[in-house]
Amino acid sequence: MEENQSWRLSYFPKPLQDTELLSDLKEGAVYFCGRDFALRPALVMRAGRVPFAWDAPRFARLFMFCMEYFLRYMAVPGRVENVVVIIDLQDISYRHMAIPALMELKEVFTHQNAGRVFCFYVCNMPFLVRALVNVVEAAMTERARQKIRFLSDVSQLREDFALNQLERDLGGCREDPFQLALPDPGKSSCMEFADTARDFLRQHGLEHLLDQTGHVRAKAFAESPEQVDLSPEEVSLHSWKAGLAMESIAIQPCLPPGRPVPGSSRQRIAARGVASPPSSAVAASNSRSLGLAVGFAAGLRGLRIVAKRRASRLAWRGRKGHGRLAGVQLQATAAATEATESEADVVVIGSGLAGLTCAGVLAAAGKSVTVLESHYVPGGAAHTxxxxxxxxxxxxxxxxxxxxYGGLSGERTSSPLKHVYQILGEEPEWITYDRWNAFIPEGEANAAIGYEEFVSKLLPRFGGPDAPQQWERLMNRIIPMADAICNGPPPSFVREDLGVAATLARYLTKLKSIPGGPQKLSEPFSQFLEDAKVTDPFIKNWMDMFAFLLQGLPSYGAPTSMMAYMMGDMYKKNTCLDFPKGGNEALVGALVRGLEKHGGQVLLKKHVEEVLVEGGRAAGVRLKDGHVIRAPTVVSNADWQVTKSLIKEGSAPELEDYLKTTWKEYKxxxxxxxxxxxxxxxxxxxxxxxxxxxxxxxxxxxxxxxxxxxxxxxxxxxxxxxxxxxxxxxxxxxxxxxxxxxxxxxxxxxxxxxxxxxxxxxxxxxxxxxxxxxxxxxxxxxxxxxxxxxxxxxxxxxxxxTYGLRVQAPEMLPGHKTPLEGFHMCGDSTAPGIGVPAVVMSGHICANNIMSVPEHWQILDKIKDWTTELEI
Ligand SMILES: Cc1cc2nc3c(=O)[nH]c(=O)nc-3n(C[C@H](O)[C@H](O)[C@H](O)COP(=O)(O)OP(=O)(O)OC[C@H]3O[C@@H](n4cnc5c(N)ncnc54)[C@H](O)[C@@H]3O)c2cc1C
Known part of the structure; x- marks a missing residue:
């Protein structure tokens, strides 16, 4: 006790007033966000918000002030109570200050606040830290794992916190600028506020949010919206309503100084059946856990994984926090509302596979690219x-x-996605496998993909008497076409300007003639089947199914080019299916890594609200939160209807007209x-x-x-x-x-x-x-x-x-240029359409349009020889 008291006197040489720390608190680097589901006060530390000008002691003092505040006003006297600490490591790699500050914190925690932290949540770990964590976590004891939770996704915070307590980029729905709160020591007890909360919920018909003992079910709001299937508006509304009640509990002190309450928060929690470990165990592992967190951060700094830091990104991150302190409501300051600006060569709206492809290829060509994604994960339709x-x-x-997926594991492949991975120098690990199963009206058709089992198992069982001959005839006709497509010039040479003559010239020796002429490629595949005299019902149904799975329409709507390309891959000798190890997260992750490796960035939960038009050309975008990113080139990977809504009426009449009329003809x-x-x-x-x-x-x-x-x-x-x-x-x-x-x-x-x-x-x-x-x-x-x-x-x-546009061959979707200079589109609303290979192609072509021919040429240099003999 004495030791602690003398530390306090030395650490805080004169009495500290919260008003003195007000401006520092407003940065939003440290704040209480409420209490977790077990009513432990929750302190948030956001490394990315620590201003460069701060030295380590200034940050540590702020943090320790909050800890002292907790002890004085939020804990029940005579009891050992804990806080939980959310450590957000976003940006820590290039914010040097945070490391010494964390080190200082570790010292203080170890000696003065041992046992005071129930658990650290470490989130937004940069990629390499995450990799290290996987290794170190394996060596951690179970107890240590309970004490320090490395979160692979911020959405995991929702398990222990209400959505309204977490800022949007921490997985919640708290709006930025946030309302920073320090509990007001003058208010009444937690228990009284709990009553108010209960009354509030009952009055508003939200009784179902109370558990059997009448406590607010914070967890109900911590569930992911996917699970509860509420719209974001509903989630916000519900959590706001209940949050009001929760916050009444959360931000008020359990006890005004000197006033007794019946039982500590831990006792109340225990009565509700929520387990809480003995404080001695907490104390023992407290400092070790922070040490681990600091160790990771420090290790990361040593690795210097993000050496290059753009001024634009700094401007982006340098937002201000705002707050309410000790009962004093601070209005959102000018700094909060004043839109900060940053710059990029290219802004891409949406991180679908097309958007990431376009961004990655442009970054590899030396452009500074920023991808803005509304969702909390990248990947669009392919998100995990x-x-x-x-x-x-x-x-x-x-x-x-x-x-x-197919055509991705081999080295010599014509897959557009594989070529993009080669350009970026990043790729997931592939798991190969051989078969899938189909429960069709005739029975179970379990067969390996490829020619052999189809002919030996499926045709004899389900086909008519001459099905084998018809199948052979079909394959004999399709293989030369598949060969011309798969071994011809890669789609990555395509650009929608005259420069295409130069990029195609590079592949002249690879050009092969298309049997029946190039117009055959856009014909519906049903026509191809008819030309090949395929009449067997099973083969026709199987082809319909295949086409349907690829692009959402049976043979009557599927272009022959797509079917020939896919059949060349699926029915050749020694073929296989591919799956990314780690699922689609790995498939998308490799694109994001590739983009970042070339200096680009993906910013999540950044919803674009408007495409800026100045002087008759695209000039950047405005985000929902007011930020502006200026860029001479803007690409929309969003659906065409969404894209339309981003153009302010009257700002670009030709583009508006183009968006209104061009897509109207498709269902x-x-x-x-x-x-x-x-x-x-x-x-x-x-x-x-x-x-x-x-x-x-x-x-x-x-x-x-x-x-x-x-x-x-x-x-x-x-x-x-x-x-x-x-x-x-x-x-x-x-x-x-x-x-x-x-x-x-x-x-x-x-x-x-x-x-x-x-x-x-x-x-x-x-x-x-x-x-x-x-x-x-x-x-x-x-x-x-x-x-x-x-x-x-x-x-x-x-x-x-919708899955997308219903484009029935020979119809084709529009290309990637638009009437507004500097504004481009890619993704499944543009040619060639839906499906992973198709949208990757669209992203690539869109990028090609933006690059000069020499830049394009250099990108094509990175694609390895893809040609291979197609044998069945
Ligand atoms: C259930 C399902 C199964 C599928 N199976 C297969 C399959 O097995 N094989 C195959 O090849 N294809 C398959 N597909 C199709 C394929 O996944 C899609 O065609 C492709 O992923 C679409 O990519 P995209 O880049 O065009 O657009 P999207 O993936 O739709 O990406 C658009 C992105 O833009 C973002 N965005 C929109 N508006 C804004 C805004 N204002 N601000 C910021 N961001 C914004 C969205 O959040 C989204 O992330 C499947 C699709 C689905 C839905």
């Missing part, structure tokens, strides 16, 4: 999200979109229902095998593949990569491929019983498709998330939850 099941340690990693494809399950894998094969292929499709009827609730696709990627689920468990994603009518869901209130009923029906339908291959499914499931077209619309930013 994580969820946890009660009582099970570890994340279930769910892919939201694509799961079928929209339908939407999706999704089911994501986590289930126990006991008794099932341990990995992908003939008895249990990792992917399967269910097709109830061939008569109309586009009909609602006819087809379901199922992917169980943890059969290929067990790390995608906790040990002994699997993840599954089942969905209807663009066959769910939006109109059936458009007008439903998501809180209504009708919506819930429809959702249950959707769930049951998808369940039965998964159960075709997973025995005793109901008993195995530990986690279940159902997505409707409304969910799809929300998370994939697709109006009406």
């Amino acid at each position: 999200f994580r969820a946890r099941a009660k009582g099970i340690k570890g994340d279930f990693c769910f892919d939201s979109g694509p799961s079928l 929209l494809l339908k939407s999706f229902i999704h089911l994501h399950l986590g289930f126990r894998g006991d008794g099932l094969p341990s990995g992908h095998c003939e008895e249990f292929p990792a992917q399967w499709g269910v097709f109830n009827s061939w008569s109309d593949l586009e009909a609602p609730r006819n087809a379901v696709l199922v992917s169980c990627p943890s059969m290929l990569d067990p790390d995608l689920a906790p040990p002994g468990h699997h993840v599954v994603h089942a969905y209807t491929p663009a066959t769910e009518p939006w109109e059936d869901w458009a007008d439903l209130d998501e809180g209504s019983s009708e919506y819930k009923k429809k959702k249950q029906e959707a769930r049951d339908f998808l369940y039965s498709a998964v159960a075709k291959q997973v025995p005793d499914l109901e008993d195995r499931v530990v986690l279940e998330l159902v997505g409707t077209p409304r969910t799809h619309r929300r998370f994939l930013r697709k109006p009406s939850g």
Whole structure:
């Protein structure tokens, strides 16, 4: 006690007033965000907000002031109470100050505040730190792991905090500029505020947010919106309402000095059945945990992974925090509202595969590129999200979109995505596998991809008497076409200006003639089948299914070029399917790494609200939070309707007209229902095998593949990569491929019983498709998330939850240039359309248009020889 007191006197030589620290607190580098679900005060430390001008002691003093404040006003006298600390390491690699400050904090924590921190949450770790953490975490004791939680995703904070307590870039919905709060010591006790909270909820018809003992269920708001299936507006509203109540508890001191309350917060929590470890154990591991966190940060600094720092990025990060202190409401200051500006050569709106491709290729050509993404994860339709099941340690990693990939693992391949990885010098590790399963109206068609099993197993069983001859005829006709496409010039040479003569000239020797002439490429594949005299119902249905899976339309709508390209890959000798180790997160992650390696950046949760037009050309973008990024070139990877909404009326009349009229002629494809399950894998094969292929499709009827609730696709990627689920468990994603009518869901209130009923029906339908291959499914499931077209619309930013435009060959989508100078478009609203290879092509072509021919030439130098003999 005496030692502590003398430390206080030396550390704070004169009495500190909160008003003295006001301006420092306003930076938002350290603040209390409320209490966690177990009512422990939560202190947030944001390294990226520590101004350069601060020295380490200034930062540490602020932090320690908050700790002292906690002890004085927020803890119950006579009890050992703890805080939780959220350490946000975003930007720490280049903010030197944070490291000495953390070191100083470690000293103080070790000697003066041992036992005061229940747990550290370390989040937003830069890539290399994350890699180190994986190694070190394995060596940590269970206790240490409880004390210091390295979060792979900030959304994990939602497990312990209400959304309204966390700022948006920490996974919550708290608006920036935030309201910084220090509890007011003059207010009444936590218990009284809890009563107020209960009254508030009851008055507002929110009783369901109280648990059986009448406590506010903070956890209800900590669940991910995916799980509760609320719109962001609803989440904000709910958490605001309940947050008001929660905050009343959260930001008030448990006790005005000297006033007794019945029991400490830990006792109250224990009474609710929330476990809390003995304080001695907490004390023992407290300093060690911070040491680990500091060690990582310091290690990172040594590695200097981000050596290059742009002024624009600094400007971006240098936002101001704002606050309310000790009952004094500070208005959002001028600095808060005044929009900061930064610059880039190119701004890309959206981090879908097309946007990331475009950005990566441009960065590799030496441009400074910033990608802005609304969502909290990159990847668009290919994003991954994580969820946890009660009582099970570890994340279930769910892919939201694509799961079928080919042509990526081999070195000599014509895959546009592979070429982009070669340009960027980054690539995921590939898992190869051989088969998928199809439950078709005739029976179960489980066969390896490629020619052999199709001919030896499927044709004799399902085909007519001359099916083998028809199949051979088809393949004999398709292979020369596939050869001309796959071994001809790579699509990356394409640019939509005269420079294309130069980039094509590079590949003149590779040009091959297309059997029947180039016009055959854009014809519907049904025409090709007719020309090849393919009449066998099974082969025709199988081809319809193949086309449908690739682009959402059967053979009558699929272009022959796409089918020839895919069949060349799928039916050649020694072919295989590819899956990225780590799921789509790894596929997207490699693109992000490649972009960053070349000096670009992806900023998440940065919703673009307007494309700026000045002097008759694109001049940058304005974000929802008011920030402006100036750039002479702007690319939109967003859906065309979303893009349209970003152009302020009257600012670019020609572009408005172009957006209004060009896409009007296409219909929209339908939407999706999704089911994501986590289930126990006991008794099932341990990995992908003939008895249990990792992917399967269910097709109830061939008569109309586009009909609602006819087809379901199922992917169980943890059969290929067990790390995608906790040990002994699997993840599954089942969905209807663009066959769910939006109109059936458009007008439903998501809180209504009708919506819930429809959702249950959707769930049951998808369940039965998964159960075709997973025995005793109901008993195995530990986690279940159902997505409707409304969910799809929300998370994939697709109006009406659509898959995209329904482009029926020989129709073609528009290209990538627009009438507004400096404004370009890429992604599935532009040619060639939907699907991973297609959108990657579109992103590449869009980038080519922006580069000079010499820059383009240098990019093409990086693509390795892709040609290979196509044998069946
Ligand atoms: C369920 C499903 C399964 C699929 N399966 C396959 C498959 O197996 N094989 C295959 O090849 N293809 C598949 N696809 C298709 C493929 O995934 C998509 O065509 C492709 O990923 C679309 O990429 P994109 O870049 O065009 O656009 P998107 O992925 O839609 O990306 C657009 C991005 O822009 C962002 N954005 C929008 N507006 C703004 C704004 N104002 N500010 C900032 N950001 C904004 C969005 O949040 C989004 O991240 C599947 C798709 C789905 C949905």
